[in-house]
Amino acid sequence: MTEARIYLIDDNDGFRDSTAWLLETAGFEVLAYPSGPAFLDAFAGERQGGGAQCIVCDIRMPLMSGLQLQEELRRRGIGLPLVFVTAHGDVPLAVEAMRKGASNFLEKPFNDETLIDALRTAIANARQHAGADAGDDRLSRLSPRERQVMDLVVASKPNKIIADVLGISVKTVELHRSNMMNKLGVRSLPELMKVALGHG
Structure with missing residues (x-):
């Protein structure tokens, strides 16, 4: 397989x-x-x-x-x-x-x-x-922009690249990133990866 x-x-x-x-x-x-x-x-x-x-x-x-x-x-x-x-x-x-x-x-x-x-x-x-x-209903709490930031964080992109991709400032990325982590109840990148990939 x-x-x-x-x-x-x-x-x-x-x-x-x-x-x-x-x-x-x-x-x-x-x-x-x-x-x-x-x-x-x-x-x-x-x-x-x-x-x-x-x-x-x-x-x-x-x-x-x-x-x-x-x-x-x-x-x-x-x-x-x-x-x-x-x-x-x-x-x-x-x-x-x-x-x-x-x-x-x-x-x-x-x-x-x-x-x-x-x-x-x-x-x-x-x-x-x-x-x-089935997914994690915590993900439904995210705004569309927070979801985009999450996908890019999970793809291992630094804040500068995320800012370039989304056409926003690094400060705004940091804010979305913080909000997204709070809404998902995660404190670290490994925890975020598990939730994002459906294993959290």
Whole structure:
């Protein structure tokens, strides 16, 4: 039984092969593609199954950038969680991608556990939002903005990045973060993770 199906999209053959091997070793099923169009063609042909799925995609690629792929997925109504991997100079693009709904972004190079944790968190958050889990009614106490802040905190983003993604000040992030923790009755990040992922 695989943990989830990962669609890996990157034009770098070496990165794609090594990352596919890493994820398969961690228990994921991996389908790898060299470009956005190649993924879209295959995905349209196979139609997704009912299991957990997530996309890992580079931001800068020929033929179709990660942001263009994200836009096309939205246009087609494909709501899979999306984790971007990006070079350091692409962070502003990645922030823009998160504004448009991406689950997370990781700067290359990243360690193995960082990617695996990001995927598990993205999948768990997608399930939570879809109501697949009974969930925790404490989450219903959060305002939409507090929910956004919580998702980004759980994705391990610092306050500065959260502020950039949401277009608010760091001070405002701190205020939402404090309110959110109080409403959920948690005092630490590990406690927050448990509640956010439905284990609290």
